[in-house]
Amino acid sequence: MVALTPFHRQTVPRAELAEVLSDDGTVRLVIPPNTLSNDAVVSIQQTGSGSLGQGRLMRVGPAYQVSLSTGQEALNGSAFLYMYYDLDMDRVLTPTLRIHRWDAVGQTWVPLASTVDGGQSMVRAEVNHLSVFALFGEAAPAQRLHLPVVVKRF
Numbered sequence: 001m002v003a004l005t006p007f008h009r010q011t012v013p014r015a016e017l018a019e020v021l022s023d024d025g026t027v028r029l030v031i032p033p034n035t036l037s038n039d040a041v042v043s044i045q046q047t048g049s050g051s052l053g054q055g056r057l058m059r060v061g062p063a064y065q066v067s068l069s070t071g072q073e074a075l076n077g078s079a080f081l082y083m084y085y086d087l088d089m090d091r092v093l094t095p096t097l098r099i100h101r102w103d104a105v106g107q108t109w110v111p112l113a114s115t116v117d118g119g120q121s122m123v124r125a126e127v128n129h130l131s132v133f134a135l136f137g138e139a140a141p142a143q144r145l146h147l148p149v150v151v152k153r154f
Contacts, residue, residue, distance in 0.1 A: 009043040012036060020044060025129045027133070028082040035077045041069035049132045050102040054109050056138050058092055060085050063102065063134035083135045092137035094118055099125040099139050102132035109136060114115040 012018040018031045022034070022044040029044065047065040049054055052058070054081055088110075097116050100109035112125040 008045075009041050010049070011038050011039065012042050016033060018042070022046075022064060026084050027122070028084075030080040030082070031065060032077060032079065033076050036068065036070075037072055038070055040072065040151050043067055043069075043084060046150060047132055049104075050134060051145045054136065057109075058139050059138040060092055060097065060107075060135040061078060061136055063132050065132050073130050075128045075130065078128050080129045081125050081133060083123050083133070083136060089138055093140050094137065096138040097123045098136055099123055100134055100136050101127075101129070102134070104132075109134065111136070 005134065010018070010025045012031055014036045015033050017049055020029045020031070020042045021027070024046075027044050029042065031042070043066070045065050045067075046062045048063070048088060049065065049136060050059075050063050061083075064083075079100060085097065088092045095118075098111045098114040100111050102108075104112050112127065114123050115126040116123050127133075
């Protein structure tokens with residue numbers, strides 16, 4: 001049996017402001033008017049593309065493929081990508097979170113200039129190219145519990 005990955009798709013008129021959400025609400029893409037060359041269907045889908053880590057970075061949640069029905073990848077201007085993360089995240093340093101784009105040719109994640117909003121548990125980046133995106137951050141130091149040793153003599 002083949003497992004299907006849920007995804008969201010939405011028709012976006014070229015000349016209108018549009019907001020597209022992933023099926024799980026983790027990714028939001030805001031597309032200003034005339035950023036697309038033509039009216040298109042935008043889809044956001046979880047994908048297995050890319051690695052789970054890179055150097056000291058750890059991926060936070062799944063990667064998402066953002067694509068257009070027209071095949072257009074380069075945008076005519078900037079769109080705004082928002083990725084939300086879990087509040088209970090303790091394995092990654094929140095201030096280091098950045099949205100990354102998967103470079104299929106180089107087989108590596110490329111960091112995007114990103115802004116972290118800890119109050120909203122969200123990271124924002126301007127994008128001018130649609131691709132596979134994921135959220136990465138530096139691994140938090142391992143938490144250790146130091147207990148005193150008590151020696152009793154009997």
